Each structure stands twice: as C-alpha cells, then as structure tokens.
Amino acid sequence: MPDPEGTIDSNAGSRRVVIVGSGFAGFTCARRLCRTLAAAGDDTEVVLVTPTDYMLYTPLLPDVAGGLIDPRFVAVSLTDALPRVRLVVATAESIDPIRKTITVTSEYHGPRELSWDRLVLTPGSVTKLFDVPGLADHGRGLKTVAEALYLREQLLRQLELADHEDDPGVRQARRTVVVVGASYAGTELVAQLRALADAYAARRAFAPSEIRFVLLDMADRVMPEVGEKLSDQVLAVLRDRGIDIRLGTSLKELTGDHVVLTDGTTVPTYTVAWVTGVTGAPVLGTLDLPMERGRLIVDAKLRVPGHPDVFAGGDAAAVPDLTKPGEITPPTAQHATRQGKTLARNVAASLGIGVAKAYKHRDMGLVVDLGPRFAVANPLGLRLSGLPAKAVTRAYHTYAVPRGINRWAITLTYLTNAVTSRPLTLLGLVGPEESSFGASEGIRHHART
Secondary structure: OOOOEEEEOOOOOOOEEEEEEOHHHHHHHHHHHHHHHHHHOOOOOOEEEOOOOEEEEEHHHHHHOOOOOOOOEEEEHHHHHHHOEEEEEEEEEEEEEEOOOEEEEOOOOEEEEEEEEEEEEOEHHHHEEOOOOOHHHHOOOOOOHHHHHHHHHHHHHHHHHOOOOOOHHHHHOEEEEEEOOOHHHHHHHHHHHHHHHHHHHHHHOHHHHHHHEEEEEEOOOOOOHOHHHOOOOHHHHHHHEEEEEEEEEEEEEEEEEOEEEEEOOOEEEEEEOOOEEEEEHHHHHOOOOOOOOEEEEEOOOEEOEEEEEEOOOOHHEEEEEEOOOEEEEEOHHOOOOOHHHOOOOOHHHHHOOOOOOOOOOOOOOOOOEEEOOOOOHHHHHHEOOOOOHHHHHHHHHHHHHOHHHHHHHHHHHHHOOOOOOOOOOOOOOOOOOOOOOOHOOOOOOOOOO
C-alpha cells in the first residue's frame, strides 16, 4: 500500500481529471480538454500522468534509428505544449476504480496516490512479446527513443567491429541484421537501417551487399494493410535493395550471436529488432476489467462499461469500429489522435459541458516511408508510390507533429539530408540495459499473449 503521507493531491476544492499517458490519444485529449474547459470558464484541474515529460511522435522512430532525424525533434515538450496541465512525471502502477485513486511511482520516490473525479486511460501500448527463448535478453523493439537509438548505435558498432575482425564468420555475423515484423514499423525500420548501412559501406569503400538484412514475418506478404498492388511494389523495392525477405517465418530462439528461425535455419547475427505487434500497457492488468487483445473494452463513446467516470482510448482501448460492425479500431496514431478529441469532448460532457458523441472515423489512408527515393501512400484512397508518395509522406508527418518548433526542425533536417550524407558518428548514448524491453517499455514479463 502507498505511504499514507505519500499523496500528491492538491487543489482539493475543485474537480480533477486525471489522464494517464502522453501518447497521441492522451496528449490530444489533454490539449483539447483544457481549451474546452477554459472556454466554458470551468476550473476543473487536468492532470497528466506520464513516465516522460514529452509526447513522442513514434511514426518517425525508424528515421531516428536510421540516423536521419535527431530524437529531440520527435519529442514534443509537454511543459511547452500543455501549459494549463499539471504534469506528474511518474509511472502509473495501479488503478482503483472503486476508490477513484491511482498509484504512481518514479525512480525518485516510492508509491504515491492521486485521486480523480474523471479518469482517462491512454497509457498506450508496449511491444507484444512471445515465449521465444532469448528474446527479452537479445531482441530490441521500436517503441521508445532508447530502442531507436540503440538500434542505430548497435548497427554502427557492429559494422565498425567487423572492419577489424579476422574471422570471416564473425565478420559476416556482425554485418547481419535481423528484423522481425513486416508491417509498417518493421518495414520502415529495415529500409532505414539498410540506407544507413549503405552509407557506411560507401564511406568505407566496400560493397553494400556485404551487409546482410533479413526481414521475417509469419504473414504471406509484406505490409498487407496497403493492399496487394502496393504490397507487391514494396516487396520488389526491398528485394532490389538486397534485403532477404522470408515470409511465413519467424524466430524460434535467440542467443547473443545467432538466431534460429522457425524453419530450422540458423542465422549468425548480433543485431535483432522485434517489431511484430503491440499489446496494452501493463497498468491495464491491474484493473480487473474485461479486455480484448490486451486492450480495455470500451463502448462507442469511449466509456468503460460499469464505470461511467472512466474513459479509455488509443492503443489501450478496444474501441468499436462503427464503420465495420463487430470489429475494433486498429492501434494506429491516426485513430489515437482522433479518439483523443472524442475523449476530450465526452469527458467535458460528463462534467456538464457540451454533449457526448460516439467515435466514428473516416479512413484517411496511410503513408509509409521506405528510405531513399521511395514510399507508398494511399491518401483518401489514391494509391501512390515512389517520389510522389515520398513527398506526401514527409509532408504528412511534418504537419502531424503537434508543435511548430518540432515541425521546423524536422523540415530543416529533411532539406539538409537531401544534399548531405547520413551522419555515422557512434556516440554510445544508449546501452543494452536502457534499451531492454523491461527498462524502456516497462514490460515485466517475458511472455505476453
């Protein structure tokens, strides 16, 4: 139990909305709710509980891993972007919906309790791990800045070590990267790491083909979400870049210097990225409430059944897809942002401001950046690939980052990269411990199903 004196309550005379998580849904909800309350002259306190003091624009993490973008540019300062929000930088450990309290901890203090009148659960998701021997120790995800930086540094470190390796087998292992997951993030990641490796090979004057990339997925095609035609184009482009794509295949076992595939093949490697899917954040498991696919079940108005003062959205919630009866919305940034707006509206309505509405979306399409000179996109159903898609993709991401100074920095970076080479400096900023699934994403158990 928390220390009785371990409370961080304040402003006890007014109502309080506590939002858990500063991802797309939580950030958007906090910003929109503050504007709504201010316009109504309501003094309800808005508290944001998050383990980081920034909102992370995760769709650009492959660019961070590939050395294109400085991680500062994809981290939006919460203090600057949400000046009316009370920020509690801590991890939500447990939630009691009956007592209306949330227990938080940080590395600087023990458990503390925070009370609430309305609770919005948007803690996001973590990488979905399976019971694969060695995965938690030797694999890395792509959900955090630490993981993205580690993958970049690990690739460059192994390439530098390979330059001075006498054993040809070890040299090839150091020059081999295995990426598991051929959906959006995994495909973008392998494309950006391939481009980084090509830049390294060019500057060290050896053939890029000496650096091997293996992309695995149990599906029968890469990026099935984009449709058969664009999927085939993506497959052709990746193979043209020398990426070994193995469909219907995943990992059976990992060690420090090799992986064993489900088809029995052994691939010597020191660098493995696991980008296969997500599940709800660990704190959701403390609620003892119905869940679907690791996500909290909510109704169309994003309310938790049986708890009218609790709302949820984003990757943490199984939101009914009203455009596809019987299905739930996928865990994408596009949905999370829109659900954040609906959450703000419906929370305000529960406080007597405005009218609640159900969440119903219109699919605006998708954009996927696949490294130098190529991308795929289908904005509003229009299928694009190559340079036109590249322009749409970068314009969309730049616009979607929710702060002007970040958009400016990303724009300048893209313009600079158009005329300069990728930086190859190995800074040693993130080590294996900081980038582990447990440290970077808070996954306590190795097996999550």
